[in-house]
Amino acid sequence: MNRGLRDFHGGIHPPENKDLSTQVAIETAPIPDKLVLPLQQHVGQQSKALVSEGDYVLKGQLIAAAEGYVSTALHAPTSGVIASIQNASIPHPSGLSGSCIIIESDRKDEWGKRLQPLDYEKVDVSELLKRIREAGIAGLGGAGFPTSVKLNPSAENTIVTLIINAAECEPYITADDMLMRERSEQVIKGIQIIAHMLKPVGCLPVECLIGIEDNKPEAAETLEQTVKQLHLEHEISVVRIPTKYPSGGEKQLIQILTGKEVPNGGIPADVGIVCQNLGTAVAVYKAVALGEPLISRITTLTGRALEHPKNLEVLIGTPIRSLLNHCGLQQIKLNRLIIGGPMMGVTINDLDTPIIKSTNCVLASTSEELPNPTPQQACIRCGMCAEACPASLLPQQLYWYSKTKDFDKALNHNLLDCIECGACTYVCPSHIPLVQYYRFAKGEIRAQEHDHTKSEHAKQRFEARQHRLAEEAAQKEAKRRERSKAAKLRQQKATIPPHNSESESNSEDKAAVIQAALERVKSKKDKTSKLTPEVSNGSAAREEE
Amino acid sequence: MNLLSVSSPHLTRTGGTGDVMLLVILATLPGLTALTYFFGWGNLINVVWATTIAVASEALILKLRGRSLGFYLRDYSAVVTGVLLGLALPPFAPWWLTLVAVSFAIIIAKHLYGGLGNNLFNPAMIGYALVLIAFPVEMTSWIAPRSLASATGEIAPFVDTLNVIFPFHSTTTFDAMTMATPLDAFKHKGDLTAEQVWAAEAVLSAKSWMAWQFVSLGYLIGGAYLLYRKVFTWHAPISMLLTLALISAAFWLYAPNSFASPQLHLLGGATMLAAFFIITDPVTSATSVKGKLIYGGLIGLLIFMIRTWGNYPDAVAFSVLLMNFAAPFIDIYSQPRTYGHKIHK
Numbered sequence: 001m002n003r004g005l006r007d008f009h010g011g012i013h014p015p016e017n018k019d020l021s022t023q024v025a026i027e028t029a030p031i032p033d034k035l036v037l038p039l040q041q042h043v044g045q046q047s048k049a050l051v052s053e054g055d056y057v058l059k060g061q062l063i064a065a066a067e068g069y070v071s072t073a074l075h076a077p078t079s080g081v082i083a084s085i086q087n088a089s090i091p092h093p094s095g096l097s098g099s100c101i102i103i104e105s106d107r108k109d110e111w112g113k114r115l116q117p118l119d120y121e122k123v124d125v126s127e128l129l130k131r132i133r134e135a136g137i138a139g140l141g142g143a144g145f146p147t148s149v150k151l152n153p154s155a156e157n158t159i160v161t162l163i164i165n166a167a168e169c170e171p172y173i174t175a176d177d178m179l180m181r182e183r184s185e186q187v188i189k190g191i192q193i194i195a196h197m198l199k200p201v202g203c204l205p206v207e208c209l210i211g212i213e214d215n216k217p218e219a220a221e222t223l224e225q226t227v228k229q230l231h232l233e234h235e236i237s238v239v240r241i242p243t244k245y246p247s248g249g250e251k252q253l254i255q256i257l258t259g260k261e262v263p264n265g266g267i268p269a270d271v272g273i274v275c276q277n278l279g280t281a282v283a284v285y286k287a288v289a290l291g292e293p294l295i296s297r298i299t300t301l302t303g304r305a306l307e308h309p310k311n312l313e314v315l316i317g318t319p320i321r322s323l324l325n326h327c328g329l330q331q332i333k334l335n336r337l338i339i340g341g342p343m344m345g346v347t348i349n350d351l352d353t354p355i356i357k358s359t360n361c362v363l364a365s366t367s368e369e370l371p372n373p374t375p376q377q378a379c380i381r382c383g384m385c386a387e388a389c390p391a392s393l394l395p396q397q398l399y400w401y402s403k404t405k406d407f408d409k410a411l412n413h414n415l416l417d418c419i420e421c422g423a424c425t426y427v428c429p430s431h432i433p434l435v436q437y438y439r440f441a442k443g444e445i446r447a448q449e450h451d452h453t454k455s456e457h458a459k460q461r462f463e464a465r466q467h468r469l470a471e472e473a474a475q476k477e478a479k480r481r482e483r484s485k486a487a488k489l490r491q492q493k494a495t496i497p498p499h500n501s502e503s504e505s506n507s508e509d510k511a512a513v514i515q516a517a518l519e520r521v522k523s524k525k526d527k528t529s530k531l532t533p534e535v536s537n538g539s540a541a542r543e544e545e
Numbered sequence: 546m547n548l549l550s551v552s553s554p555h556l557t558r559t560g561g562t563g564d565v566m567l568l569v570i571l572a573t574l575p576g577l578t579a580l581t582y583f584f585g586w587g588n589l590i591n592v593v594w595a596t597t598i599a600v601a602s603e604a605l606i607l608k609l610r611g612r613s614l615g616f617y618l619r620d621y622s623a624v625v626t627g628v629l630l631g632l633a634l635p636p637f638a639p640w641w642l643t644l645v646a647v648s649f650a651i652i653i654a655k656h657l658y659g660g661l662g663n664n665l666f667n668p669a670m671i672g673y674a675l676v677l678i679a680f681p682v683e684m685t686s687w688i689a690p691r692s693l694a695s696a697t698g699e700i701a702p703f704v705d706t707l708n709v710i711f712p713f714h715s716t717t718t719f720d721a722m723t724m725a726t727p728l729d730a731f732k733h734k735g736d737l738t739a740e741q742v743w744a745a746e747a748v749l750s751a752k753s754w755m756a757w758q759f760v761s762l763g764y765l766i767g768g769a770y771l772l773y774r775k776v777f778t779w780h781a782p783i784s785m786l787l788t789l790a791l792i793s794a795a796f797w798l799y800a801p802n803s804f805a806s807p808q809l810h811l812l813g814g815a816t817m818l819a820a821f822f823i824i825t826d827p828v829t830s831a832t833s834v835k836g837k838l839i840y841g842g843l844i845g846l847l848i849f850m851i852r853t854w855g856n857y858p859d860a861v862a863f864s865v866l867l868m869n870f871a872a873p874f875i876d877i878y879s880q881p882r883t884y885g886h887k888i889h890k
């Protein structure tokens with residue numbers, strides 16, 4: 001299809017290394033003995049476990065429920081016994097562990113009750129949203145945002161374009177590529193469902209664009225054929241975009257395909273766009289048309305430390321170790337193990353870390369293909385980073401501001417618009433780990449903001465208290481005045497004789513008040529005098545000690 | 546298991562800052578070749594001598610600062626400073642003049658500010674400006690190109706040139722051969738019209754002028770190569786050359802007899818060297834695209850103003866240093882528009 005494509009600023013062309021894992025068809029990974037299912041596999045609130053140790057669960061059974069709106073459900077990927085619910089390694093940059101449900105599989109892989117397949121054209125959109133939520137679908141592209149939330153844009157935003165992200169711009173990763181080649185019908189049908197859901201009643205259908213980098217000609221052709229077979233040429237367009245990292249960044253892909261920019265601090269829906277990952281479309285198809293929850297995905301196992309790199313259909317929760325062994329891991333060669341791609345992936349140390357819903361790639365690399373970092377040289381402000389930055393930032397300036405902790409200036413240079421794609425670090429001739437500097441600065445800024453809000457709250461609390469106390473005092477004062485005024489009036493009424501001048505009544509008043517005060521003082525003195533001996537005794541006793 | 550734990554990105558391009566600097570050094574070769582061909586061995590000897598001093602000064606300071614010599618010397622930034630000064634100083638500049646300029650550039654202008662990446666001013670230009678102010682006589686005597694140097698059209702022999710630069714054992718003098726630069730000649734034209742100067746001055750004779758143009762062409766070729774290799778972007782050099790050309794053309798068209806022609810401005814002095822090797826020093830220049838355009842343009846303007854109304858025939862060093870002052874300020878007001886942001890505040 002001939003569309004006027006736009007370019008985005010910057011970008012890089014790292015070696016692709018994609019053909020490592022496209023030599024063989026997708027295989028189904030063997031069911032492991034043990035599955036580890038983190039309760040936090042998505043953006044938002046952690047899911048709430050519904051099972052306890054010793055429970056027997058069937059494949060597809062709900063084992064953890066969504067907690068709150070932005071959250072997802074979790075299902076047993078196979079049948080077995082809940083071994084425990086405990087902390088275990090999760091694929092997270094912090095390297096910290098998280099709460100996980102651990103299932104010991106019984107190898108029967110026995111399905112529980114499946115959900116009713118739905119005909120998407122005949123049921124209400126709310127029914128479809130509910131289904132996607134029930135199926136526990138979170139974006140399969142990497143970020144893991146709950147899909148039902150994304151497919152339910154606020155009423156203010158009219159969605160005109162659905163973008164399916166099939167760019168797969170990171171080197172090494174081929175999961176979406178292989179998915180398109182082998183299961184294009186599921187892909188297109190999933191897209192059809194999503195497009196249907198975004199079309200408000202009585203409105204024009206949304207324009208649907210599949211953005212795919214032109215380094216995947218086979219996948220693009222297969223998709224086009226499928227679109228033709230299903231007679232959807234007028235609804236779905238397969239758009240080949242030039243291969244350039246990070247074209248698969250949501251904001252960049254939107255810019256390439258539509259020329260629009262997601263406004264600062266906004267979401268794509270603000271400009272009438274919803275962007276979904278290709279794998280997510282397949283998950284939606286399975287949930288709606290087959291009634292299957294999200295319990296497996298396609299993951300690329302690649303890197304030169306593997307003898308047989310390939311794409312595997314794996315159960316969510318499969319420990320990476322079993323997959324690596326399946327692909328012929330050469331332990332001696334393994335130097336860096338990455339979940340995700342080489343540009344934005346996360347290194348892990350524990351081979352028992354599981355595959356989660358957003359794990360698109362496991363990269364087992366040798367020290368030759370991804371050499372250890374070299375010492376950093378001085379920044380000479382050559383500006384290659386600025387030329388590579390897809391957000392049009394000035395990385396060389398942000399580097400200085402981050403390094404010197406000049407966070408105001410960093411914010412002024414829009415540090416928070418950095419998407420951490422790593423293009424700047426890739427091109428830096430001085431080997432400065434720029435993204436790491438920005439992560440540090442962002443973290444510090446977040447911490448500062450947190451402290452600031454905390455102290456702001458404390459200040460507000462203090463001021464509210466002061467205000468309340470002052471108000472109470474003022475009320476007391478007002479009441480007192482009222483009382484004295486009333487008393488005055490009463491007195492005036494009581495001593496009505498006309499010859500009494502005002503000044504006299506005043507002086508009488510004062511005399512009465514003085515008298516009363518004196519009496520109060522006297523009674524107080526009596527009390528203190530009674531107390532005094534004890535007090536003095538006490539202090540004497542203390543002195544003796 | 547001992548796996549590497551680092552945060553992304555994991556992939557970086559090979560090649561380092563040293564490679565960039567080596568490219569710059571390589572790109573000076575056409576200019577150096579032209580200089581040597583037309584003006585003799587002087588500049589080549591200067592380049593070698595200046596580089597030696599530069600590396601020695603750098604090593605000395607690195608040692609004093611307790612830095613690893615091997616690691617820091619391999620960024621070749623000191624070599625670049627040495628080479629550029631060797632090219633810019635007159636061919637027969639005495640050894641001590643080069644010594645003063647280069648050691649001042651490396652020790653004072655570079656390392657006292659914190660070394661590579663931290664210096665506010667272009668070290669080579671600081672060194673050049675220092676000796677230009679301190680030793681004006683030595684700095685303004687260039688030599689005649691080969692066609693005018695002797696009847697046979699030979700350049701001065703290597704050993705003789707060496708003896709002039711390092712006059713320890715010999716008293717060779719080349720008084721007869723010293724000659725002003727084209728810009729200098731034009732500067733001191735007095736009441737003569739431009740046409741008369743071109744006719745009267747030997748340095749502006751066809752043969753001599755051709756030599757100067759070839760040197761500029763050499764730098765232009767080197768610059769084009771660096772642009773092709775993406776060592777820097779076109780913005781600063783083109784902005785500078787265009788500004789200088791346009792302004793000088795405007796004045797020249799207005800009064801051709803009083804003002805130097807754009808051709809003289811562009812090819813008669815250090816303009817090309819400045820455009821592609823001096824103002825493209827990223828450390829001391831403005832950094833954004835918009836900033837580089839402003840930075841380059843203002844340098845072009847300053848060069849024209851100082852050459853025309855100032856006291857110095859060539860004006861590259863002062864123009865560059867003045868704009869080095871302004872670069873951080875330009876940076877603040879020339880941020881590009883970030884993705885998703887409206888017009889920048």
